[in-house]
Amino acid sequence: MGLTLSLKDIIIRLLLATIVGGVIGYEREYHNRAAGFRTQILVCVGAAIVSLIEIRLGQDVFEFVKDNYYIRSVIKIDYARLGSQFISGIGFLGAGTILQNKGSVKGLTTAASLWVVACLGLAIGMGYYNLGILGFLFIFLTLVSLKKFQSKFITKAGEKCFEIIYEKDSQVLEFIDKIFTQKGVKIKSIEFFGRNNNEAVQYKNAIYRVELPNYIEVGEIINKLSINDGIIKISEYNDI
Known part of the structure; x- marks a missing residue:
């Protein structure tokens, strides 16, 4: 991951975040879940933007310290701070998808998908394409294929x-x-x-x-x- 980002890099990362969030969102929308197509895209792209901001901040600080060498021990940047706050904020959004009624709870999977889509967006925004794509494949497999496994082997017979x-x-x-x-x-x-x-x-x-x-x-x-x-x-x- 380099500090310098070109316009092409930014477009690729935002486009990939849109695709990843859109596919997962489509699966949720298809099953009539609260956080569907557009919501998942917005979360994933938003996370990618946060990562891009962090990279740009790092670049600006690096350039500033290079030109002002005497203050290098004073100025610091924490790459993880914005991302961690974003992930924490997603918890409130996910809580809105969870419904409790007469002792039963629904929406947990959708809430979890919002959180993990945010993680994917952060990874893609940081330029970890392999991690983002592999993570997306595992998540999509969990949402689609493992549902049949759960229905056949885990849910009570009958x-x-x-x-x-x-x-x-x-x-x-x-x-x-x-x-x-x-x-x-x-x-x-x-x-x-x-x-x-x-x-x-x-x-x-x-x-x-x-x-x-x-x-x-x-x-x-x-x-x-x-x-x-x-x-x-x-x-x-x-x-x-």
Whole structure:
């Protein structure tokens, strides 16, 4: 990592931070999480900018001390200070993505993704491209591929979660209860979240935590529920 940064270096680092934050943000946005595409980009690019500022400060101090040799023992610069304060500040942003309702907590993974995206931005801004890219690959692997591993080997057998987005004024809830009763599905908990769109129709989210009989497949439940016109989207819900 050199002290001198060209305009090309700055553009490359900010562009790479935008791509890394955007890919992780897209994954979060796709799963309807609070901190999505634009938020993750802003965090990653912001962290990269902090790193670039630190490098520029180091360059300015170096030039100043070189021209004023007699004060070299007085002026010091701490490269880690701005970055550490930025990481601490991300904690407050991450706290806004965590929801607690009736003893359950959701949003921890999204909060963690914000924090780690900030770390990636700092690494990229400092010019540690190998660290930033490898870190991004491991993070993306964790968010995407390990979710299937968690669902198959860690989550309790028979226990599943469904996220259902439905029209607010429809009779969807009665329909869902009817299907679950017919299929012998035991409802363990339900969480409701408001969802207001700019369109005339308002939607709501419901997270159903259920226990499936051994003879029932997840796809069968989704197919049965999806025939209702009031249900906008239904998917298996694997994370917090």
